[in-house]
Amino acid sequence: xxxxxxxxxxxxxxxxxxxxxxxxxxxxxxxxxxxxxxxxxxxxxxxxxxxxxxxxxxxxxxxxxxxxxxxxxxxxxxxxxxxxxxxxxxxxxxxxxxxxxxxxxxxxxxxxxxxxxxxxxxxxxxxxxxxxxxxxxxxxxxxxxxxxxxxxxxxxxxxxxxxxxxxxxxxxxxxxxxxxxxxxxxxxx
Amino acid sequence: xxxxxxxxxxxxxxxxxxxxxxxxxxxxxxxxxxxxxxxxxxxxxxxxxxxxxxxxxxxxxxxxxxxxxxxxxxxxxxxxxxxxxxxxxxxxxxxxxxxxxxxxxxxxxxxxxxxxxxxxxxxxxxxxxxxxxxxxxxxxxxxxxxxxxxxxxxxxxxxxxxxxxxxxxxxxxxxxxxxxxxxxxxxxx
Numbered sequence: 001x002x003x004x005x006x007x008x009x010x011x012x013x014x015x016x017x018x019x020x021x022x023x024x025x026x027x028x029x030x031x032x033x034x035x036x037x038x039x040x041x042x043x044x045x046x047x048x049x050x051x052x053x054x055x056x057x058x059x060x061x062x063x064x065x066x067x068x069x070x071x072x073x074x075x076x077x078x079x080x081x082x083x084x085x086x087x088x089x090x091x092x093x094x095x096x097x098x099x100x101x102x103x104x105x106x107x108x109x110x111x112x113x114x115x116x117x118x119x120x121x122x123x124x125x126x127x128x129x130x131x132x133x134x135x136x137x138x139x140x141x142x143x144x145x146x147x148x149x150x151x152x153x154x155x156x157x158x159x160x161x162x163x164x165x166x167x168x169x170x171x172x173x174x175x176x177x178x179x180x181x182x183x184x185x186x187x188x189x
Numbered sequence: 190x191x192x193x194x195x196x197x198x199x200x201x202x203x204x205x206x207x208x209x210x211x212x213x214x215x216x217x218x219x220x221x222x223x224x225x226x227x228x229x230x231x232x233x234x235x236x237x238x239x240x241x242x243x244x245x246x247x248x249x250x251x252x253x254x255x256x257x258x259x260x261x262x263x264x265x266x267x268x269x270x271x272x273x274x275x276x277x278x279x280x281x282x283x284x285x286x287x288x289x290x291x292x293x294x295x296x297x298x299x300x301x302x303x304x305x306x307x308x309x310x311x312x313x314x315x316x317x318x319x320x321x322x323x324x325x326x327x328x329x330x331x332x333x334x335x336x337x338x339x340x341x342x343x344x345x346x347x348x349x350x351x352x353x354x355x356x357x358x359x360x361x362x363x364x365x366x367x368x369x370x371x372x373x374x375x376x377x378x
Contacts, residue, residue, distance in 0.1 A: 022214070022303070023212060023214060023296070024212075025212060025214035026213070026214035102303075106299055107300055109357040110292045110356065110357075111211060111212040111215050111296055113356040113357050115215065120359075124357050124358050124359075127354055127358070150366050153354070153362070153363055153366045154347075154366055154370045156350070157347060157350030157353070157366075157367060158343075158346060158347055160350035160353050161346030161349035161350030161353070162350075164346070164349050164353075165345065165349065167298070167302040167303075168299075168313050168316060169313050169317075170302070170309075174342055177339050177343055178343065180339065181374060185370060187373075
């Protein structure tokens with residue numbers, strides 16, 4: 001639990017964790033209340049619009065966690081191939097160590113793209129922000145605008161697909177394969 | 190609706206369609222009964238174990254539809270780059286034409302990987318069968334065993350990620366980018 005141990009943060013952290021593991025429709029407000037120990041009244045105080053509003057806060061929270069993780073790697077490692085491989089290696093290690101890491105935003109995006117426009121837009125924003133920091137790194141590494149944009153999208157979609165396959169197969173193999181194949185994508189002509 | 194218009198097939202087709210759009214937990218048996226027009230008694234006659242059993246039948250049904258689509262392309266087009274691009278082009282066209290194609294197996298896999306071992310295994314089998322036909326095509330095209338296996342997994346994970354991003358962004362851009370980037374992966378040294 002973070003240092004900012006107030007009810008609102010606890011609710012967002014609990015919701016983020018449960019949505020990652022079971023998706024949006026697989027988690028009820030009852031589960032979040034039980035798991036967090038925060039009373040229903042507080043939940044509706046902070047999130048008067050209920051589950052949808054809490055989900056958007058959870059998506060933004062997860063988005064920021066991922067951005068911080070990536071940014072830390074980007075500050076440490078200069079080489080673009082090495083840094084994206086380290087990013088995939090990090091995900092691969094988490095998948096092995098914990099069997100409940102879940103799918104950060106992918107499941108909720110897959111469930112709600114046609115049922116909740118506000119949630120869909122929060123998911124889109126998360127994907128776009130991740131792509132934007134990949135793109136920035138690639139631009140700094142000398143890829144041109146077009147390459148950096150397309151590769152940013154490609155790295156994002158490969159990571160989403162690799163997490164999904166690794167969770168489904170209970171194996172880090174898909175993430176390891178993506179880590180290796182990314183060399184082919186990033187090798188400059 | 191298929192020619193085999195019996196209750197069991199209608200249930201499987203309805204369930205497949207709804208699970209693709211809203212995922213496993215976003216669809217109740219009530220929705221499937223209402224949407225299919227098949228009475229509850231028939232549903233429990235064909236699927237005595239209920240929703241989980243019907244979901245596995247739906248996953249297998251979706252798996253086979255995708256296999257048939259891929260196989261048709263593989264029979265038509267010999268060149269591996271062209272055939273995988275045609276596969277992505279096909280998905281890209283569907284995403285534009287209908288806004289309720291959904292995520293064939295991805296959402297249900299993301300939701301149930303830690304909550305239903307039988308469903309997780311059905312999803313894993315689907316992904317593995319898709320990878321196996323990609324692999325076979327790549328072997329026939331002269332890639333070695335190791336390359337064909339790794340590329341089969343990579344194409345699978347790229348397609349899953351590209352569908353997810355395209356649905357979330359309500360745009361076929363991610364599928365189009367994947368279609369272009371796949372050339373880098375499949376170009377032989």
